[in-house]
Amino acid sequence: MKIPRDQHWDSTLPFMSDPYRYISRTCNELGSPLFQTRFLLAPVICMTGPEAAALFYDPQHFQRQGAAPFRLRATLFGFGGVQGLDGERHRHRKQMFLSITTGPRVQPLVERFERHLRTAILARPAIATVCLYDLFQTVLCRAATEWAGVEIPESAFPRWQRDIVAMFDQAGAVGFNHWLARVSRQNAQARMKRWIREIRAGERKVAPECAAEVIARSREPNRNLLDDRTAAVELLNVIRPIVAVSVYLTFAALALHQNPSYRSTLSDPQGRIRFAQEVRRLYPFFPALTARVRESFSWHSFEFPRGRGVLLDLYGINHDPAVWHDPMEFRPDRFGREQVTPFNFVPQGAGDAAVGHRCPGEDIATALIERTAELLAGNVRWEVPEQNLAIDYTRLPALPVSRLRVTGLHIADV
Ligand code: HEM
Structure with missing residues (x-):
């Protein structure tokens, strides 16, 4: 059976003008969980829904090698990193990430974050207007860099x-901004390459089990050390996404501001978990994922030809009315009532992180949101002046237009 087509000869522009909603809206219009179109002239299949997510994560049918657009590899991911690996090499590399980002490694990062947050708040006069998105970036960047075992001179x-x-x-x-992002990747990667070389040469002493040390001594399945560039890419694959949690922390503050009745739930561990899950479900971050068809196959009699690019709609699944009641409402308590599966709650990917490409950083992201929400509902005091808090869904990542500016930011216990 032929996969339905959308109405555009090439959907790059319609997708880019509404990247979070284009796939689910088109699927709705066509009454189909999938459709075909073209992006940048190349044919692609777009899919939504939990069942499509389970298919997308089947490594027999899809591969990641060569699937991500060049422009994202040149900026966001880097070349040679875990995102583009398949099979045994992927599983082996993924174990390395999980050893860095889960279990006892999480709490020390959260503690560093909190220390730097307190210092940053105390350093500002309470009368200043502060952009929370910028503040969280600085604090997370300091915490993540130190925690990962990287030293950056204060001047740099x-x-x-x-x-x-x-x-x-x-x-x-x-x-121009895309080129700036490319230059930024090259700068940061060159710095991390030098750092890895110095650790390997014994010129730098770093804490045992920190990310830099684990990555510097990590090997491929053939026992060779990761080459310097790949090690640098993977070290950035730890530091960069931790700083990116600033997007979720900004949305957590927005959620608290717009839903003050949830403040009182944050003194309870279960209330904090549900709040953090709902922030990750409701607010936009990654719109979709890409993969490539490994060998031709059919699914529900739809033909998937070998080599075809495929997009999975993460945002649409997190807002699918067939899965979530009132999906556009902020309701943390839904996490005690509604059924959550590895394929219907997918803010950081789907499936099993140990064997598939699901994000290894969910524990870190969740712990940081929980602690920030608790602080922002507790001793950290802040006010929200008049501003445009509408979410700009046309940018990636989406953010409140104002980036959330606050006044009167201070800590009440000192
Ligand atoms: C800011 C919040 C975060 C979001 C929204 C996010 C989202 C995602 C998504 C959607 C994927 C792709 C999953 C796939 O391809 O199937 C991913 C992969 C990944 N994330 Fe995250 N992530 C976040 C935080 C983190 C953190 C804190 C870390 C590490 C400390 C991290 C490290 C990674 C890595 C290494 C991958 C590649 C995994 C693989 O290909 O196997 N992420 N993330």
Whole structure:
């Protein structure tokens, strides 16, 4: 059976003008969980829904090698990183990530984050207007860099932070800002390459089990050390996404501001978990994922030809009315009532992180959101002046137009 087509000869522009909603809207219009179109002239299949997510994560049918667009590899991911691996090499590399980002490694990062947040708040006069998105970026960048075992001289820190932020904040940009993001990746990667070499040469002492040390001594399945460039790419694959959690922290603050009745739930661990899950479900971040058909196959009698590019609609699945009640409402308590599966709650990918490409950083993202929400509902005091808090869904990542400016930011317990 032929997969239905959308109405455009090439959908690059309609997709880019509404990247979070284009796939689910078109699927709705066509009454189909999938459709075919062209992006940048190349034919692609777009899919939505939990069943499509389960298919997308079947490694027999899809591969990641060569699937991500060049412009994203040149900015967001880098070349040679875990995102483009398949099979045994992927599983082996993924174990390395999970050893860095889960279990006892999470809490020390959260503690560093909180220390730097307190310092940053105390350093500002309470009368100042502060952009929370910028503040969270700085604090996360300091915490992630130290925690990962990387030293950046204070004089070089502003440039380092700009480079790390550009890799995710400008990855979806076009023109000049896209080139800036590429230059930022090259700068940051060159710095990490030197750092890895120095650790390997014994010229740098770093804490045992920190990300830099684990990556510097990590090997391919054939026992060769990761080459310097790949090691640098993977170290950035740890630091960059931690700084990107600033997007979720900004949305967590927005959710608290717009839903003050949830403040009281944040003193309870279960209330905090549900709040963090709902922030990740409701607010936009990654719109979709890409893969490539490994060998031709059919699914529900639809033909998937070998080599075809495929997009899975993450945002649409998190807002699918067939899965979630009132999906556009902020309702943390839904996480005690509605059924959550590895394929219907997919803010950071689907399936099993240990064997597939699902994000290894969910524990870190969730722990940071929980702690930030608890602080923002507790001793950290802040007010939200008049501003445009509408979410700009045309940018990647989407953000409140104002980036959330606050006044009167201070800590009540000192
Ligand atoms: C800011 C919040 C985050 C979001 C929205 C996010 C989202 C995602 C998504 C959608 C994927 C792709 C999953 C796939 O391809 O199937 C992914 C993969 C990945 N994420 Fe995250 N992530 C976040 C935080 C983190 C953190 C904190 C880390 C590490 C400390 C991290 C490290 C990675 C890595 C290494 C991959 C590649 C995994 C693979 O290909 O196997 N992410 N993330």
